[in-house]
Amino acid sequence: MKPAYAWQFDPDHLEHVPVDLPAAITPEWAWGGSTGAGVKVAIVDSGVDPDHPWVGPIADGVAVEYDPELAARVRYDEGPHEDLYGHGTACAAIVRSTARDAQIYSIRVLGSRLSGKGFVFAAGLQWAIDHGAQVVNLSLSTPNRSHFAAFHRLVDEAVHRRIMVVSAMNNWPGRSYPSEFSGVFSVAAHEGTDPYVFDVNPNPPAEWGAPGIDLEVASLGGSTIRATGNSFASPHIAGLIAKILAKHPGLTVFQMKVVLQALARNADAVSA
Amino acid sequence: MVIPDTVRRPTCTASIRSMDDTELVAQLVRLADELGPGLEPPGATDQLQDVVETVRELLDAAACSVAAVDRDEGTLVFVAATGQGADRVVGSQMPLSKGIAGWVVASGQSLTVSDTAQDSRFAADVATATGYVPTSLLAVPLHSDDDVLGILEVLDVQVEPDARTARLLELLAHQATLTLQTMEVFADLGTALLQALKRASDDRDLGEALDAVVTRTSGSVRELARLAALFDSLGRLGPEERTAAVRILTSFVSYAQQIAPQP
Numbered sequence: 001m002k003p004a005y006a007w008q009f010d011p012d013h014l015e016h017v018p019v020d021l022p023a024a025i026t027p028e029w030a031w032g033g034s035t036g037a038g039v040k041v042a043i044v045d046s047g048v049d050p051d052h053p054w055v056g057p058i059a060d061g062v063a064v065e066y067d068p069e070l071a072a073r074v075r076y077d078e079g080p081h082e083d084l085y086g087h088g089t090a091c092a093a094i095v096r097s098t099a100r101d102a103q104i105y106s107i108r109v110l111g112s113r114l115s116g117k118g119f120v121f122a123a124g125l126q127w128a129i130d131h132g133a134q135v136v137n138l139s140l141s142t143p144n145r146s147h148f149a150a151f152h153r154l155v156d157e158a159v160h161r162r163i164m165v166v167s168a169m170n171n172w173p174g175r176s177y178p179s180e181f182s183g184v185f186s187v188a189a190h191e192g193t194d195p196y197v198f199d200v201n202p203n204p205p206a207e208w209g210a211p212g213i214d215l216e217v218a219s220l221g222g223s224t225i226r227a228t229g230n231s232f233a234s235p236h237i238a239g240l241i242a243k244i245l246a247k248h249p250g251l252t253v254f255q256m257k258v259v260l261q262a263l264a265r266n267a268d269a270v271s272a
Numbered sequence: 273m274v275i276p277d278t279v280r281r282p283t284c285t286a287s288i289r290s291m292d293d294t295e296l297v298a299q300l301v302r303l304a305d306e307l308g309p310g311l312e313p314p315g316a317t318d319q320l321q322d323v324v325e326t327v328r329e330l331l332d333a334a335a336c337s338v339a340a341v342d343r344d345e346g347t348l349v350f351v352a353a354t355g356q357g358a359d360r361v362v363g364s365q366m367p368l369s370k371g372i373a374g375w376v377v378a379s380g381q382s383l384t385v386s387d388t389a390q391d392s393r394f395a396a397d398v399a400t401a402t403g404y405v406p407t408s409l410l411a412v413p414l415h416s417d418d419d420v421l422g423i424l425e426v427l428d429v430q431v432e433p434d435a436r437t438a439r440l441l442e443l444l445a446h447q448a449t450l451t452l453q454t455m456e457v458f459a460d461l462g463t464a465l466l467q468a469l470k471r472a473s474d475d476r477d478l479g480e481a482l483d484a485v486v487t488r489t490s491g492s493v494r495e496l497a498r499l500a501a502l503f504d505s506l507g508r509l510g511p512e513e514r515t516a517a518v519r520i521l522t523s524f525v526s527y528a529q530q531i532a533p534q535p
Contacts, residue, residue, distance in 0.1 A: 225392070
């Protein structure tokens, strides 16, 4: 079964979006010659394996753990850590597929503990914001309404600091935070494997469509697996944003959305 | 969580009406010993069975199941299933540390697997034991607050859902979550009250016994026991005090609903 919201990017149903810009935005203008060099991309996930051949060395990392004994209820263990599930490694490899020189930061929030996931997730996003991430990939979400306000505040803070938060929609229909917020780049999967082909949905919250169905992705121990999920669509958009940002470092979040919209497969130029 | 019918419907040897308080407490203590935490609201597993059958029908899937998290035992317990291998699935358990289901509980994230043979997280031995090994599966966490209460698993989906079906799937998953939540609260409250009754059998006041439960427990059991103790105290006050308490609680609930974020 395709992940939830993937049907909105079915070519038979996807509406074309009129884009009227003062000058043409082309792939060459946006990312031509860029490798994402120097752009800090945080992968908030299960950890990243730098030994995987599709990933390579990463800049740094932190493992965030739920600790009910602490007042803040979370503990930060900075430095190298393993990927517990392979999910974060898959996302990092996808970012590298377009932005091969981006600086990858692994922020591990998916652990073995069964409680406190929302706190840990929010703390991981806060760490990314506080440590200079320019792009944050969130191939995870929470349906918990009690975290609505915390994530809303974090996303607003990120937008104000020109930090691009890219967030996968839930694979199962239903509410999910922060992927439904307008300040993030909400992504669902579409058919296809070309990392440079993506769609824009005029009826968000699933705003962007990118490859995420039946893909070969990186996994544990240097291996690969065939997988499906909105989780894998999100880092495709994160990688392209890193690539654009390396060439146009001053873009705000909403300017980046305009650039992406102009380059989307289903965008129709109104004036040339 | 699931208990045999023979335990669920114990027979009373004496009419409750004919018992004095001491006999009644003694009888309840005996029930507490028999039941322990194994309480379940009536119809809960039927509701879950309805959910899995409807999901399977909507997606034309080979099978669908719901498993509940048992934190004390560190396992997932399958409480409802339909389709291929269903008869062997219900009642079976698997460790939380194992398989794709375990990953979904630990991460709190839903997961789609296109080819189980290629995914090292897939517990092939567990699937083989049910007599059906799927090619693809979708596992969805059933959340309550910050915890995952269980998972909904769908095997070999044949129909891609449209927007209307997606809405139905969302509601069905919510229904399953509410049922698991009710089962958990029921078991927690039952445990707290039965513990209190056992302590009250030593000629102690029920409210004091509930307070004692509060001091010895944590989490939702503790909160429920505290609430029960407060209601026990309220019940001993006069009608004016009870009316005032109802007004205060009503105002608080109204306020809490206003400030709660909307979906």
